[in-house]
Amino acid sequence: MKYDVLVVGAGAAGLLAAGTAASRGMRVLLLEKNDRPGRKLMITGKGRCNVTNACSLLNDLLDNVPGNPRFLYSAFSRFMPADMIDLIENEGVPLKIERGNRVFPVSDKAADIVDALVRFVKRNGVRLLTGVRVRSVEIEGGAVAGVKDADGRLYEAKNVIVATGGMSYPLTGSTGDGYRFAEQAGHTVTPLRPSLVPLELDAPSWRRAQGLTLKNCAIRVEEICSCREVYSDFGELLFTHFGVSGPVILSASAHLRDIAPGKYTLYIDLKPALSEEKLDARLVREFTSQPNKTLGNVLPALLPHSVIPVITAAAGADPARKVNQIPREERRGLVYAMKNLSAPIAGTRSIEEAVVTAGGVSVKEIDPRTMESRLCRGLYFAGEVIDVDAYTGGFNLQIAFSTGAAAAYGAAAKEEKS
Ligand SMILES: Cc1cc2nc3c(=O)[nH]c(=O)nc-3n(C[C@H](O)[C@H](O)[C@H](O)COP(=O)(O)OP(=O)(O)OC[C@H]3O[C@@H](n4cnc5c(N)ncnc54)[C@H](O)[C@@H]3O)c2cc1C
Incomplete structure (x- = not known):
């Protein structure tokens, strides 16, 4: 059977694209190499799935996309977060809005989002085959003819939407196959980089x-050569064996382009609620109320245990010294270290550990209204495989959904015309 639309990859973009194309009367085949759809979706938002961002203005969406925002103008305008919210709620999954307009299922279960998308796909009559790894996209005379799977079986289709994701978290299935398909069709793949990724210090x-x-x-990042602050934020941070991770660090990484050793310094303010003067006054109080204790025994009143040696080393203070022997300058040094704990950023963790892949199929070679290749008729791209990426907050999934919808509208319009 020759399908109108064949979608490769049942992730966020592929599920949305397949269901949308089928809702327009297309005969749609959706091929997924895993044994079930939406494996990456299941781990999004720490298992809660921050499915989109409830911002209603197109410019707010675009402001959260550092990687090629203009390319997304048309796709976002035709399929906004409100459309996605309606779609999921119409499939029976109520949503809620949290801090920063982040949208989650009321149940806090990412599995409910996957189930809603699978229902959407099935209700519209998509044929979903799991356990099928697409090996190549077949092209004849400058137009798509279908795809071949790992066993060499041909699936014929007039339109193929490549929605294979990026290179991050490859155990979920996104192993970069789509970049190879794109290159086989003559596309440029811009350099792949990790974004929303832990930092090595x-x-x-x-x-x-x-x-x-x-x-x-609170954190801030300064560019070393210009002493310019390039990023500042507030939130949760995790110390690791290689450096730092956690939401505030992942967000910072997306703002730091071309991270290289010697380029940026990270500063951490461990006491953002207190000014230096107030923190100093607090230290004075602690020191005078227990003058014969050592610094190492007094600081736990102010700091978590494991960070104390880091702070005393940064301030050049001796934790074994009695606090009544600590001179004013040394106390001031401790205050400064607590408010400005700093380290040079050595690099990022690998792309496999990144939340998203920046770089991908060049946007110059894709029609932004339809997501159709400018080089090969009937070939479309959707989701993270394209050279676009966003900050945290539900924007990356919205990119997958909006580009998935645009590709489906594009393929359906082409078939309706022919
Ligand atoms: C830990 C983590 C948390 C995240 N949390 C959020 C969040 O809360 N909110 C947010 O907006 N974004 C989040 N993201 C980012 C978001 O998940 C991705 O940007 C999004 O899933 C990309 O969608 P996609 O459909 O392009 O790719 P994917 O969701 O990766 O789907 C690609 C699919 O294609 C399949 N596939 C690949 N190659 C083949 C092949 N050759 N044949 C057949 N099938 C194939 C894969 O198995 C996979 O199912 C998170 C990412 C990670 C890693």
């Missing part, structure tokens, strides 16, 4: 704090 002494989570700290 050149700070061996920080390893003593490994495993510690700071719920409310």
Whole structure:
């Protein structure tokens, strides 16, 4: 059987694309190499799935896309977060809005979002085959003819939507196959980089704090050559064996382009609610109320245990010294270290550990209204495989949904015309 539309990859973009094309009367085949659809969706938002962002203005959406925002103008305008919210709720999954307009299922279960998308796909009559790994996209005379699977079986289709995701978290199925399909069709794949990724630091002494989570700290990043602040934020941070991770660090990484050793310094404010003066006054109070205790025994009143050696080392203070012997300058140094704990950023963790892949199929070679290849008729791209990426907050999934919808509208319009 020759399908009108064949979608490769049943992730966020592929499920949305397949269901939308089928809702327009297309005969649709959806091929997924895993034994079930939406494996990456299941781990999004720490298993809660931040499915979109409830911002209603197109410009707010675009402001959250550092990677090629203009390319998404048309796709976003035709399929906004409100459309996605309606779609999921119409499939019986109520949603709620949290801080920063982040949208989650009321149940806090990502599985409910996957189930809703699978219902959407099936209700519209999509044929979903799991356990089928597409090996190649077949092209004849500059137009798509179908795809072949790993066993060499041909699936014929007039339109193929490649929705195979990026390179991040490859155990979920996104192993970069779509980049190969694109290159086979003559497309340029721009350099792939990790984004929303933990940072490696050149700070061996920080390893003593490994495993510690700071719920409310402020961070800022400065470019070393210009002393310019390039990012600042507030939130949760985790000390690791290689450096730092956690939501506030992942967000920072998306703002730091071309991270290289010697380019940026990370500063952490462990006491963002207190000014330096107030923190100093607090230290004075602690020191005068227990003058014969050592610094190492007084600081736990102010700091988590494992970060104390990091702070005393940064301030050049001796934790074994009695606090009544600590001079004013040394106390001031401790205050400064607590408010400005700093380390050079050495690099990022690998793309496999990143939340998203930046880079991908060049947007110059894709029609932004239809997601159709400008090089091969009937070939479409949707989702993370394209050279677009966004900040945290539900924007990356919205990109997958909006580009998936655009590809489906594009393929359906082409078939309706022919
Ligand atoms: C830990 C984590 C948490 C995240 N949390 C959020 C969040 O809360 N909110 C948010 O907006 N974004 C989040 N993201 C990002 C978001 O998940 C991705 O941007 C999004 O899933 C991309 O959708 P996609 O459909 O392009 O790719 P994917 O969801 O990766 O789907 C691609 C599918 O294609 C299949 N496939 C690949 N190759 C083949 C082949 N050759 N043949 C057949 N099938 C194939 C894969 O198995 C996979 O099912 C998170 C990412 C990670 C890793």
